[in-house]
Amino acid sequence: MKKIMNEQLIYEILSVVEEIPEGKVATYGQIASLIGRDKNARLVGKVLSQAEFYGRYPCHRVVNYAGRLVPGWQEQRFLLLEEGVSFKDANHVDMKKNKWEC
Template sequence: MSIDKEAFYEDVYSIVRQIPFGRVCTYGWIARLIGQPQCARRVGKALAEVPPVLQLPCHRVVDSGGRIVPHWPEQRELLKREGVRFKKNGCVDLRNCLWEVEIS
């Protein structure tokens, strides 16, 4: 099954726009929300290619373990400014900060 890249990216961007201040979402959850549960890595690729003009809060997306992007040190600082909590191991405290939106 082929997925239209532009449509996929726009679906991802639509979800990312909705992540509230002080909350995070995971790549996998975004993939499930757009009906493509097998495409978590593709969500990451879409976010890596976001045009800056869109000003999406991509810093609010982490992996399923709460890990942030390894080569993006600003992500941690942006999240901390929003009050996102981190555990001692450096991962986001998903218990307290995960955006729990229902799949419709």
């Protein structure tokens, strides 16, 4: 049976995002695994794209599995740099140094 996106699921995702420490990043897949939905990384991305409707969360600390930033979100890089996150190139976080080990 297919699970639907509801308020409880949204807040589960956002509560994990809220736990990511300053200066660290997590992946969409990592967050999906932490809430028990291993194959729903895209769902995490969908929720994060609408997070502003639920409050202030450090969504800038979430990147894809390779450390790639969100395309078109220029502020993400700036916010991560302010927190001391290092980059491999202009669009990729150095995951070896900055991945949140939870």
